[in-house]
Amino acid sequence: MSGLGHLIRKITTDDYEAVAALVASAFERQDEANLVRKLWAQHATKFERVTEISGVIVGYCAFSPVTSKPDLDGLLLGLGPLAVAPEHQNQGIGTKLVRTGLKTCEDNNARLIAVLGDPNYYARFGFEPASKRKMSWAGFDAGDAFRVISHDDVGVEADDIRTIHYHPAFDIVS
Structure with a gap:
């Protein structure tokens, strides 16, 4: 997917160092970059997309499996991290990455997608x-x-609270 000079594509292993640097820059700390490295090392991402402009990676979005207690069947995913280079923020890059990622999740029959983030930002999706x-x-x-986001009635009629667990790599982010 491209638009306005942006190319959104799947990540490759050749992108890893640029993505880690981008994530650290976007969050202004190393925790999230370390998280991404740990997810890669443990092959714990399901879908990842990058945005590039003129061959330079300026955005990144990942979806990794989550689990629930009590258990849910099907593909359950967590969005994160989402990162855009500081000099490219507020230009719609993050929005396009999230929309592209959510379409990929839908195309793969994800039953549930979870996110921890700004409620006002993520409500639009x-x-x-x-x-x-x-x-x-x-x-x-x-x-x-x-x-x-759930594409069915997951949890609506549950008697107990369902607890969603991200991959253990997320435990390093404080």
């Missing part, structure tokens, strides 16, 4: 507070920052 689906994030009470 259809993410709703996980609490509406009787779900919580295993890490802590994130309030409306923990959001989900």
Whole structure:
């Protein structure tokens, strides 16, 4: 997918160092870059996309498997990290990456997609507070920052709160 000089494509191993540097720059710390490296080392990403402009990677978005207790069948994913180079933020690059990634998730019959992030930003993509689906994030009470998209009635009629667990690599991010 391309537009306005942006090319969105699948990541390759040749991109790893540029992506790690981009993620560290976007978050202004190494924690998220270390997370991405750990996900790669453990082959724990399902879908990854990068945006490049004139051959330079300026955006990155990953989706990795998540689990739930009680268990849910099907493909369950967590979005993150999403990173855009500081000099390219607020230009729609992140939005295009998320939309492309969500389309990939839908095309692969993902049953649930979770995200921890700015509620106002992620609401535009259809993410709703996980609490509406009787779900919580295993890490802590994130309030409306923990959001989900579900393509069925997952959790709506649950008797108990369903706990969503990200890959253990996410435990390094503080």
